[in-house]
Amino acid sequence: MFDILLYLFENYIHSEAEVFVDHDELTEELIKAGFESDDIYKALGWLEKLADLQNVETIPYLTKHTSASARIYTEDELLRLDTECRGFLLFLEQINVLDLETREMVIDRVMALDIQDFMLDDLKWVILMVLFNVPGHESAYTQMEELIFDEPEGPLH
Structure with a gap:
């Protein structure tokens, strides 16, 4: 799938x-x-x-949280999203690529995948698909594309 x-x-x-x-x-x-x-x-x-999922009412638990809220992952989510994936989601929230709604959309769509070994690269594609399909997040989509596809030139110091 x-x-x-x-x-x-x-x-x-x-x-x-x-x-x-x-x-x-x-x-x-x-x-x-x-x-x-x-x-x-x-x-x-x-x-x-x-x-x-673009309809906020389909994610009612988001309306009760603020940006200062911490995301607690369920046991199933922890099994699917390893530390690297969860850290990447947090990083994207910190640089404002993802907000609470898009983060929850990403997690929802990750959990709906019929996939055994889910990796960070898979997560990046799901994030791109979510951001592409959510109106008003064009700049976040562009920023995510740059994070994925722009390879740094020269040695990293």
């Missing part, structure tokens, strides 16, 4: 190509690309849920 999400993001969304609106056409295109029907439906459902 995660491979399909990456395929869609790289080939349609990120490249600014025209995205298929019709699910049947998109499903057919993905089958032609070699993906399984079951995984395709899971990936499309994942994307639909991401769109649903």
